[in-house]
Amino acid sequence: MEYANYIAHCLEIARRGEYYVAPNPMVGAVLVDAGGTILAEGWHEKYGEAHAEVNCFRHFEVSKSRDLDLATCTLFVSLEPCSHYGKTPPCAKLIIEKGVGRVVVGMLDPNPLVAGKGVQMLRDAGIEVIIGVLEEQCRELNKRFLCLHENHRPYVILKWAQTSDGFIDIKRTSGSPIKISTPKTKEIVHRMRAENMAIMVGTNTVLLDNPRLLNTHWEGRNPIRVTVDRYNRIPSNARILSDESKTIVYRNRTDWPYILTDLASRNIHSILVEGGTTLLNHILATRLWDEIHVEVAPELTIGDGVPAPAIDLPATYETVDGHLLFTKLNNFAKK
Ligand SMILES: NC(=O)c1ccc[n+]([C@@H]2O[C@H](COP(=O)([O-])OP(=O)(O)OC[C@H]3O[C@@H](n4cnc5c(N)ncnc54)[C@H](OP(=O)(O)O)[C@@H]3O)[C@@H](O)[C@H]2O)c1
Numbered sequence: 001m002e003y004a005n006y007i008a009h010c011l012e013i014a015r016r017g018e019y020y021v022a023p024n025p026m027v028g029a030v031l032v033d034a035g036g037t038i039l040a041e042g043w044h045e046k047y048g049e050a051h052a053e054v055n056c057f058r059h060f061e062v063s064k065s066r067d068l069d070l071a072t073c074t075l076f077v078s079l080e081p082c083s084h085y086g087k088t089p090p091c092a093k094l095i096i097e098k099g100v101g102r103v104v105v106g107m108l109d110p111n112p113l114v115a116g117k118g119v120q121m122l123r124d125a126g127i128e129v130i131i132g133v134l135e136e137q138c139r140e141l142n143k144r145f146l147c148l149h150e151n152h153r154p155y156v157i158l159k160w161a162q163t164s165d166g167f168i169d170i171k172r173t174s175g176s177p178i179k180i181s182t183p184k185t186k187e188i189v190h191r192m193r194a195e196n197m198a199i200m201v202g203t204n205t206v207l208l209d210n211p212r213l214l215n216t217h218w219e220g221r222n223p224i225r226v227t228v229d230r231y232n233r234i235p236s237n238a239r240i241l242s243d244e245s246k247t248i249v250y251r252n253r254t255d256w257p258y259i260l261t262d263l264a265s266r267n268i269h270s271i272l273v274e275g276g277t278t279l280l281n282h283i284l285a286t287r288l289w290d291e292i293h294v295e296v297a298p299e300l301t302i303g304d305g306v307p308a309p310a311i312d313l314p315a316t317y318e319t320v321d322g323h324l325l326f327t328k329l330n331n332f333a334k335k
Pocket residue numbers: 159160161162167168169170177180201202203204205206208209228229230231233254255256274275276277278279280282306
């Protein structure tokens with residue numbers, strides 16, 4: 001039996017919960033018989049609802065194999081089964097009750113409420129447990145959840161769009177921003193908004209652009225909006241304060257380490273920072289970020305404007321609608 005193939009399948013089905021489970025991790029589970037046939041599968045579909053293992057057993061119980069003795073079967077799960085009573089009862093307890101013979105776990109859960117206790121419960125019950133299959137892929141899938149529990153801060157993604165001569169906007173005190181994105185790159189940004197729990201811009205961007213910061217072009221939830229307002233410059237009718245989503249405004253302390261610590265205390269596992277340059281430069285100086293995504297419009301030059309943050313762009317990029325999309329990972333961030 002090739003364990004990696006089944007964990008790969010768990011990761012594939014786990015992704016179906018992508019826009020709906022935060023701040024929980026995405027998890028997939030498959031139940032396999034002694035001959036290697038998948039009997040049932042399940043994934044964590046929605047925050048607060050059943051975990052992957054529970055859904056997998058539910059599907060098994062209505063399948064034609066439901067009378068099979070599970071002692072001969074293996075349960076594959078991409079993340080360690082939970083051992084605590086949270087919104088749902090412990091999955092490790094359920095697995096023991098079902099009498100599964102062997103459990104293969106992609107990676108241990110760093111959440112201190114679990115952290116090896118799920119595996120211990122299974123082993124104490126005499127179940128064979130194998131840990132660490134496709135661990136790198138399991139970590140990549142849940143990098144936001146892992147960052148919160150291992151680094152005690154949200155996963156940070158910085159994103160901006162710039163002209164080919166390196167500006168993010170014209171210099172202005174009123175009027176509209178220059179349009180840099182295309183319909184397709186705008187859709188990519190909204191997907192990023194759906195992937196991350198929070199979104200942030202600086203005070204000047206709120207005042208000049210009056211953005212809603214919602215996810216209107218992709219499935220899933222709206223992110224929690226975050227901004228800073230040291231001198232009460234943001235008017236109460238600003239669109240970022242609308243009741244379309246929650247908003248957190250930092251007033252007394254607006255330094256990045258403080259904001260990250262506070263967001264982590266609210267169980268927010270990821271934040272997308274969309275600008276402007278002053279805020280982005282402040283964050284870059286702290287080195288507390290994980291990814292940068294830059295869109296460059298190669299045909300657009302404006303000669304003068306608000307300069308984009310000065311970073312070295314990687315040599316490789318993706319092309320969408322003729323625009324260049326660069327992704328840079330932070331080698332300083334503790335992983
Ligand atoms: N092309 C793009 O992707 C993109 C995206 C977003 C924005 N923009 C453009 O960017 C321009 C605004 O950028 P900007 O650089 O002037 O302003 P910004 O980054 O949006 O806001 C900066 C202001 O936020 C306040 N602030 C409070 N705490 C801060 C902290 N810890 N770090 C940094 N700032 C803090 C400061 O104002 P106080 O001194 O009043 O506290 C600061 O001047 C607009 O033209 C907007 O259209 C472009």
